[in-house]
Amino acid sequence: GESVGLHLPTLSVQEGDNSIINCAYSNSASDYFIWYKQESGKGPQFIIDIRSNMDKRQGQRVTVLLNKTVKHLSLQIAATQPGDSAVYFCAETYSGGYQKVTFGIGTKLQVIP
Amino acid sequence: EPEVTQTPSHQVTQMGQEVILRCVPISNHLYFYWYRQILGQKVEFLVSFYNNEISEKSEIFDDQFSVERPDGSNFTLKIRSTKLEDSAMYFCASSDSSVGELFFGEGSRLTVL
Numbered sequence: 001g002e003s004v005g006l007h008l009p010t011l012s013v014q015e016g017d018n019s020i021i022n023c024a025y026s027n028s029a030s031d032y033f034i035w036y037k038q039e040s041g042k043g044p045q046f047i048i049d050i051r052s053n054m055d056k057r058q059g060q061r062v063t064v065l066l067n068k069t070v071k072h073l074s075l076q077i078a079a080t081q082p083g084d085s086a087v088y089f090c091a092e093t094y095s096g097g098y099q100k101v102t103f104g105i106g107t108k109l110q111v112i113p
Numbered sequence: 114e115p116e117v118t119q120t121p122s123h124q125v126t127q128m129g130q131e132v133i134l135r136c137v138p139i140s141n142h143l144y145f146y147w148y149r150q151i152l153g154q155k156v157e158f159l160v161s162f163y164n165n166e167i168s169e170k171s172e173i174f175d176d177q178f179s180v181e182r183p184d185g186s187n188f189t190l191k192i193r194s195t196k197l198e199d200s201a202m203y204f205c206a207s208s209d210s211s212v213g214e215l216f217f218g219e220g221s222r223l224t225v226l
Contacts, residue, residue, distance in 0.1 A: 008153075032212055036156075043117075043204045043217030044156060089156065095212055099146055100169050103156040 008087065010108045019077040021107045023090030026071070030092035034101065035064060035075045039086045044103075047075070047088075077109075085111045115139045117218035119205050125224045129194050134221045136188045136205030145188045146206040146215065147180065149173070156204065162188065163211070195225045 013019045025033065031052035036044035050057045050064045050073075057064050063076040073090045087106045093099060118137045126132050138145050147159040161168040162180055179191045188207075192199055202220040 034215075038156075041219075043206075043220050044215075045217070046214045049214065093212070099144060099161050099206075099208060099211060099215060100158050100171070101148075101215065102158065105155055 008106050008108045010110060012110045012112060013080045014112050015082060016079055019075075019080045019084070019109060021075045021077075021088050021090075021109065023073040023075075023104050023107075024071055025073060025090065025092045025102075025104070027092055027094070027102065028071070029094050030102075031095055032093050033064070033066060033073055034091045034093075035062075035073075036089045036091060036103070037084075037086045038089065038106070044089060080109075080111050082111045082113055085109055115216075117205055117207055117216050119203075119218035119221045121221055122219070123222040123224070125226065126195055128197060128225055132192045132195055132199075132223060134190045134192075134203050134205075134223070136190070136218060137186050138188055138205065138207030139209075139216055140186070142207035142209050142216070144168075144208045144211060145180075145182070146208075147190045148204045148206060148217075149201040150204065150220075151201045159190075159203075168211075192223075195223070197225050199223060200225045 034049040035047040038044045048059045048064050061078045065074045087108050089106045090104045091101045093101045120135045145162045150156045158171050160170040160174045177193045181189050204220045205218045206215040
């Protein structure tokens with residue numbers, strides 16, 4: 001059948017504001033979660049990861065929150081910059097899964113200067 | 114900074130033709146992967162490769178697909194008889210452990226006519 005492109009959720013944020021991107025994951029067995037950033041025409045780029053024994057992890061300007069009870073991940077970007085404009089994917093995998101990473105559908109972040 | 118490189122950046126082929134996509138993973142990495150992304154859709158896992166054999170593969174990775182590490186630096190994906198639905202961006206990735214950061218290449222766009 002013909003492939004139909006997904007309509008990506010879009011988040012528009014004013015430059016300097018904080019961004020929150022949410023994701024629901026599906027596999028209860030997943031114990032390792034990653035956020036990737038994909039700029040147009042490029043491959044996914046690792047941003048931050050978190051293992052299931054944690055509920056929060058902070059990086060430089062980014063924070064990932066994990067709620068295993070409701071299988072929810074979020075990515076918080078502080079002081080959003082124009083260079084943050086991209087599609088953001090959450091991804092899940094499990095130990096021993098040889099990096100069979102399952103990607104979510106992505107959220108397009110648009111930063112308004 | 115070390116990076117994963119892929120060639121060609123874009124290949125156009127006729128349906129039924131064989132295609133080989135090439136990747137040079139990061140030199141000290143031991144785990145290698147192929148993912149694909151149909152235009153506007155999710156990034157999908159195809160196959161992982163470690164110690165000269167396939168570790169895991171998805172249902173997409175059927176008998177038409179094969180991977181090989183012909184020498185100490187290259188990692189290839191071969192599609193024996195391309196179909197229209199094989200048109201996608203193919204991403205190679207590598208990592209230094211079975212659970213850890215994946216480093217993606219910029220992708221090879223395959224267009225099957």
